[in-house]
Amino acid sequence: MTMQTAMISQLFLNSLIAGSIYALIAIGFAIIYKTVKFFHFAHGVVYATGAYVAYAFFQIHRFDFISSFILAVISSGILGVGIYQFVYHTLQVKKAPNLIYLLASFGLFIFIENLIALIYGNQILFMRPIQENSSYSFFGAAITLTQIIIIIVSIVSLVAIWTFIEKTKLGLALRAVADDPQTAQLVGINSVRLTQVAFFIGSMLAAVAGILISLETNLSPTMGFTAIFKAIIASIIGGIGSIPGAVFGGYFLGFVENFGILFIPAIWQDFISFALLIVFLILKPSGFFGIIPEKELI
Amino acid sequence: MEYQLHLFIITGIFIILSLSLNLILGYLGQPALGHAAFFAIGAYSSSLLALNLGVSPWIGLFIGASFAAISGMVIGYLTFHLKEDYFAMATFGFGLIIYSIIKNWVGVTRGPMGLPGIPQFVAFNSLYSSLIFYCILILLFVLVTIVFMKRIIYSPFGRVIQSIRDDELAAEALGKDTRRVKIMIFMIGAFFAGIAGSLYAHYITFIDPSSFDVMESILVVLMVILGGMGTIGGSILGAAVLILFPEVLRFIGIPDAVAAPSRQMIYGFLLMMLVMKRPQGLMGKYKLW
Amino acid sequence: MPFLILENLSKLFDGNLALDNISLQLEEREIVALIGPNGSGKTTLFNIISGFTKPDQGGIIFKGVKITNLPPNKISRLGITRSFQRIRLFHQLSVLDNMLLATRYKEGEKLSSALFRTRSVQEEEEENIKRSLGYLSFVGLLEKRDVPSENLSFGQRKLLELAMAFASDADLILLDEPTSGVFPETKAKIIENIQKLNEEGKTILFIEHDMELVMRLAKRLIVLDHGKLIADGCPDEIISSENVLDAYFGERKFYA
Numbered sequence: 001m002t003m004q005t006a007m008i009s010q011l012f013l014n015s016l017i018a019g020s021i022y023a024l025i026a027i028g029f030a031i032i033y034k035t036v037k038f039f040h041f042a043h044g045v046v047y048a049t050g051a052y053v054a055y056a057f058f059q060i061h062r063f064d065f066i067s068s069f070i071l072a073v074i075s076s077g078i079l080g081v082g083i084y085q086f087v088y089h090t091l092q093v094k095k096a097p098n099l100i101y102l103l104a105s106f107g108l109f110i111f112i113e114n115l116i117a118l119i120y121g122n123q124i125l126f127m128r129p130i131q132e133n134s135s136y137s138f139f140g141a142a143i144t145l146t147q148i149i150i151i152i153v154s155i156v157s158l159v160a161i162w163t164f165i166e167k168t169k170l171g172l173a174l175r176a177v178a179d180d181p182q183t184a185q186l187v188g189i190n191s192v193r194l195t196q197v198a199f200f201i202g203s204m205l206a207a208v209a210g211i212l213i214s215l216e217t218n219l220s221p222t223m224g225f226t227a228i229f230k231a232i233i234a235s236i237i238g239g240i241g242s243i244p245g246a247v248f249g250g251y252f253l254g255f256v257e258n259f260g261i262l263f264i265p266a267i268w269q270d271f272i273s274f275a276l277l278i279v280f281l282i283l284k285p286s287g288f289f290g291i292i293p294e295k296e297l298i
Numbered sequence: 299m300e301y302q303l304h305l306f307i308i309t310g311i312f313i314i315l316s317l318s319l320n321l322i323l324g325y326l327g328q329p330a331l332g333h334a335a336f337f338a339i340g341a342y343s344s345s346l347l348a349l350n351l352g353v354s355p356w357i358g359l360f361i362g363a364s365f366a367a368i369s370g371m372v373i374g375y376l377t378f379h380l381k382e383d384y385f386a387m388a389t390f391g392f393g394l395i396i397y398s399i400i401k402n403w404v405g406v407t408r409g410p411m412g413l414p415g416i417p418q419f420v421a422f423n424s425l426y427s428s429l430i431f432y433c434i435l436i437l438l439f440v441l442v443t444i445v446f447m448k449r450i451i452y453s454p455f456g457r458v459i460q461s462i463r464d465d466e467l468a469a470e471a472l473g474k475d476t477r478r479v480k481i482m483i484f485m486i487g488a489f490f491a492g493i494a495g496s497l498y499a500h501y502i503t504f505i506d507p508s509s510f511d512v513m514e515s516i517l518v519v520l521m522v523i524l525g526g527m528g529t530i531g532g533s534i535l536g537a538a539v540l541i542l543f544p545e546v547l548r549f550i551g552i553p554d555a556v557a558a559p560s561r562q563m564i565y566g567f568l569l570m571m572l573v574m575k576r577p578q579g580l581m582g583k584y585k586l587w
Numbered sequence: 588m589p590f591l592i593l594e595n596l597s598k599l600f601d602g603n604l605a606l607d608n609i610s611l612q613l614e615e616r617e618i619v620a621l622i623g624p625n626g627s628g629k630t631t632l633f634n635i636i637s638g639f640t641k642p643d644q645g646g647i648i649f650k651g652v653k654i655t656n657l658p659p660n661k662i663s664r665l666g667i668t669r670s671f672q673r674i675r676l677f678h679q680l681s682v683l684d685n686m687l688l689a690t691r692y693k694e695g696e697k698l699s700s701a702l703f704r705t706r707s708v709q710e711e712e713e714e715n716i717k718r719s720l721g722y723l724s725f726v727g728l729l730e731k732r733d734v735p736s737e738n739l740s741f742g743q744r745k746l747l748e749l750a751m752a753f754a755s756d757a758d759l760i761l762l763d764e765p766t767s768g769v770f771p772e773t774k775a776k777i778i779e780n781i782q783k784l785n786e787e788g789k790t791i792l793f794i795e796h797d798m799e800l801v802m803r804l805a806k807r808l809i810v811l812d813h814g815k816l817i818a819d820g821c822p823d824e825i826i827s828s829e830n831v832l833d834a835y836f837g838e839r840k841f842y843a
Contacts, residue, residue: 039383091574099329099382100587103573106331110516110566114559121555221559225512229394232387271398277391281384282376453701454692454712457680461688464677471637471675472689472755473663474696482698584679 006140011258013141019254020154021213023247025227026234027161028205030246033235034178035198036092038101042083043206044228045112050076050207051214051223052116055127065129073207080203081196083108089192109224117221125219127211150212157208158247161201165243174198178241233277239290248288303429309541310436311498314443316521316537317530318490323519324527324584325451326483327463329386332393333518336366336488338400338510340495342407345416345505355419355500363492370488374481393515401507412506416499432501439497443490447530450486459483460528463584513562520565523572526581535580540565588651590615590790591636591759596645598631598814605631606642607814615758618781618791620805620822622798624835627811629794630672633761637669638662649759668757670748672764672794678737682728682747685736686719689751722750726780742773749780760784762793766800778804802826810834 025047032040053075057068087104130149135142165171176184177194185191210227230253231246238249256276257269264272280287319333344362347353353361377388400407407413421431450456461469462476470476499505517540525536547557572579577586591613598606606628613619621629634640636647638659646655654662668689677685693711694700700708723729726746731739736747745765752760765781766774781804785791795801801808801822808825810818812834818825825831 039387087570087574097382097587099386100573100577102383102386103329103586104570106516107566107568107570107573110513111563111570112566114562114566117559118556118563267402268398271395271402274391274394274398278376278388278395281380281388281391285380285384450698450701453704454687454695455698455701457684457688458696460680460684461677464679465675467639467659468671468675468677469688470659471639471663471669471671472751473660473691474688475660 002140009139009141011262013138013143013147015251015255015258017147017150017216017254018258019251020151020158021209021250022230022234022253023250024154024157024209024212025206026231026238026246026250027158027243028202028209029228029231030235030238030241030243031161031165031174031198031205032202034241034243035174035195036088036101037241038088038098039105039232040083040088040199040202041102041105041228042087042108042112043080043202043231044224045109045116046076046080046083046203046224047206047210047227048113048116048219048221048224049079049210050203051127051210051219052120053207054211055125055214055219058129059125059127069211072211073204076207076210077200077204080199080206084196084199109228113221113224120219120221122221127214127219130215146215150216153208153212157205161205162243164201170197229273229277233273233280235287236277236280236285237287239287240285242287242290245287245289252288300429303433305542305545307429307432307436307501309538310433310440311494311501312518312521312537312541313440313534314497315491315494315518316525316533317443317447318487318494319518320522320525320527320530320533321447321450321459321490322483322487323522324529324533325456325459325463326480327460328480328483329382329389329519330484330487331386331390331519332396332515333389333487333491334510334512334514335393335396336370336491337495337498337514337518338396338507339366339369339488340492341499341505341510342400342413342495343492344496345413345499346406348417348500349413349415355417355496359493359496359500362496363489366492366495367485367489370484370486371481373488374484378477378480390512390515393512397507397511400510407507410507412504413499414504416503416505418503419500436497436501439493443493444530446490451530455479460584463528513565516569517565520569520572522579523577523586524568524579526579526583527577527586528584529581532579532581532583539580589613590617590650592648593632593636594646594648596632596635596642596647598628598635598640598642598644600631604814606635609645609811609814609816611809611816611819613759613790613792615790616785616788617807618785618805619793619807619809620801621792621794621809621811622796622801623811623817626813627834628814629811630763631814632811633669633763633794636662637667637761663755663757666756666758667761668752668755668759669761670752670763670765674741674744674748676736676744676747679735681733682723682736682739683716683719683732685747686723686751686754687715689754690715690719691754691756719754722753725753726750726776742769745769745773745777746780749777749784753780753784757789759790759792762791764794764796766795766797774800798826 029040029043050072054068054072057063057071058065087108088101091101091104130146132144132146135144165174173189174194174197176189177191181191234249234253235246237252238245257272260269260272315337322328322330340362343365344355344358347358347361348355373392377385380388401409419435458474458479461474462479466476521536521540522533524539526532544561547561573586589612593609593611596606596609609632623629631640635642638657641656646653649665649667652665654665677688695708695711720729720732723732726749728743728746728750739747766777778800781791805822808820808822810825810831817830817834818828
């Protein structure tokens with residue numbers, strides 16, 4: 001194994017891990033966006049809440065990790081539905097323009113993020129349920145058990161969600177509501193109930209992502225901000241409203257960020273993400289796979 | 299007394315910042331969520347010119363504001379066609395880009411360590427500048443800003459600006475060059491934000507990236523919305539309330555560790571509630587929706 | 588040279604042919620009604636003429652100038668003004684402000700004019716205010732001049748739209764359903780105003796569903812159906828032609 005190959009392998013691995021996490025949070029965001037057509041910025045704090053609730057159960061109350069994981073994921077799902085019900089639904093009834101949801105979501109995000117900071121303080125927390133004895137080798141790169149689990153859980157979750165959306169009746173109903181809520185209503189589909197489902201599923205995915213990343217790195221109150229940004233960038237790159245696009249965008253972002261350090265110093269990684277966001281928003285808002293249909297104005 | 303004068307000066311600077319965003323958000327109706335970027339460009343340009351090239355703060359102020367205006371023009375040009383929520387994300391992204399640059403370009407900006415020892419404004423031949431001098435200086439700039447804004451707004455041009463807020467399509471149908479107007483307003487708003495930035499830097503004499511982050515942009519947006527969009531009095535009120543409120547907290551004796559996140563929580567909650575329930579803010583002339 | 592020439596205009600939306608090879612010409616001072624069932628492409632045609640939608644095929648020539656790919660504000664300045672199906676006014680601005688925005692300004696609306704208020708700029712503003720008040724008075728909205736336009740009744744908003752068409756000094760006026768949803772008294776007023784506009788030399792093309800009104804106002808009728816031009820000519824002839832009845836009533840004529 002040469003140094004070059006080892007380095008490439010390591011970068012590939014890091015890209016895979018980062019990409020999987022990004023894809024996971026992006027797909028949840030995309031499912032919600034596809035259903036309601038506005039930016040659910042608060043998705044970021046749902047991600048953070050998932051991690052912190054898991055931490056609370058596992059680290060503080062000494063539950064076993066699997067139970068903590070499940071409880072955290074379900075709590076986040078409920079939080080997501082709650083946000084929809086008490087914030088967005090009120091606005092939907094008033095027929096608010098898209099921007100308003102974004103601003104309200106922003107406000108909610110700031111509120112919850114700082115609530116977390118108030119409760120847990122500003123320090124960095126760690127959650128390490130897996131005993132690492134040694135690392136494994138992958139084409140010259142080192143990979144830990146935690147990392148293997150992250151990749152497996154992510155991919156399993158992504159496949160599970162994809163199956164649910166494409167192959168089940170509920171998934172079909174979800175797609176119907178996303179495409180045309182009025183017609184869906186006419187054929188007896190309860191749009192509100194299905195939007196709740198979308199929020200529940202999307203939020204659970206965010207929580208899974210948040211917990212997984214915490215296993216590898218750490219928890220901090222601002223983790224939600226970074227996350228939602230990646231999710232938005234990934235969704236826009238892949239095509240806003242496109243679920244496969246979000247997954248593609250997530251991995252694309254992961255790879256660009258990690259292989260990018262071959263060319264740019266690591267501290268500029270964030271800058272690359274922000275620049276990508278602006279470039280895509282301005283030049284190609286439909287991303288790689290999205291289509292923004294030309295709408296007739298009234 | 300000294301501390302009150304300090305508050306007066308800071309409030310004045312943020313009044314200028316708030317008025318500058320009000321032009322873009324309140325009158326033009328464009329949700330610019332990255333306004334701190336222009337504040338930063340003014341502050342850093344002016345400071346770096348003074349520290350590295352010995353440029354007088356008076357000139358630095360003008361140059362810094364001009365750089366900010368040019369950035370405003372570029373951003374306006376790149377984003378004028380975007381729908382409101384995409385526009386909000388793009389300007390937000392721009393704010394993050396500038397923040398990222400001042401934090402990471404350590405060779406120039408010293409990154410998180412900040413720039414200390416920024417020279418102050420001096421009047422005539424004084425060796426130092428008294429607080430009173432600064433109060434008068436800020437007051438003058440605030441008055442100039444108010445007069446300038448009023449002149450723009452209460453004019454046919456000002457009508458055109460507001461027509462874009464109310465219905466851009468209808469404005470185009472009446473022959474208004476909405477793209478040009480948007481870019482111009484961006485430039486002017488950025489220019490005044492740059493002025494505020496420069497005034498801030500040369501008063502505080504030390505700046506670091508933390509004064510120009512995401513929350514700063516959100517804070518200015520909150521000032522404009524809380525005070526009431528599209529009213530000059532509203533922007534002044536909004537700035538005053540949000541600058542003085544944390545001082546009240548400090549006065550009651552709430553420890554900083556609790557105060558900081560609590561304050562942000564209140565800002566978040568306020569933003570959410572205003573947007574949902576009272577989009578016209580306190581002085582309520584125009585509504586966000 | 589005909590006033591307005593539409594040549595082979597076609598437009599596709601999401602796979603549907605909204606306009607299918609439309610060609611027609613308008614002369615100055617004509618007053619023409621554009622009719623057809625819902626979804627036949629009438630508003631799309633307006634959007635294309637006024638520049639809000641670009642055709643996939645074909646061109647438009649107005650007063651000898653090719654306007655096909657010009658932005659809406661340039662087309663407006665060449666002398667075309669339009670109303671929208673869903674009334675578009677500047678809702679938070681006053682009635683007078685709405686009027687002033689519709690009025691033609693030579694240079695008053697520039698930034699420099701706001702900062703440096705020369706004699707001529709001030710005079711232009713005063714003149715325009717006078718004219719606007721005059722038009723408002725004519726349509727009966729003078730006392731509402733300081734009211735935010737969102738506080739007007741539906742009928743009053745339609746009248747304001749018309750007053751703004753007067754103020755714009757446009758040569759070609761496109762009206763999208765100018766009397767839909769208004770009470771009979773307001774409808775009479777609107778008709779009166781449209782006729783007045785025409786008398787002052789304006790060319791008017793209007794979309795309407797109210798046949799009685801169409802027959803009263805229009806000297807010429809253009810009928811669209813599913814994006815195709817199916818009739819163009821004198822109202823009396825067209826109204827009884829088979830094509831048109833077919834378009835509107837489909838199979839129902841068999842039930843007569």
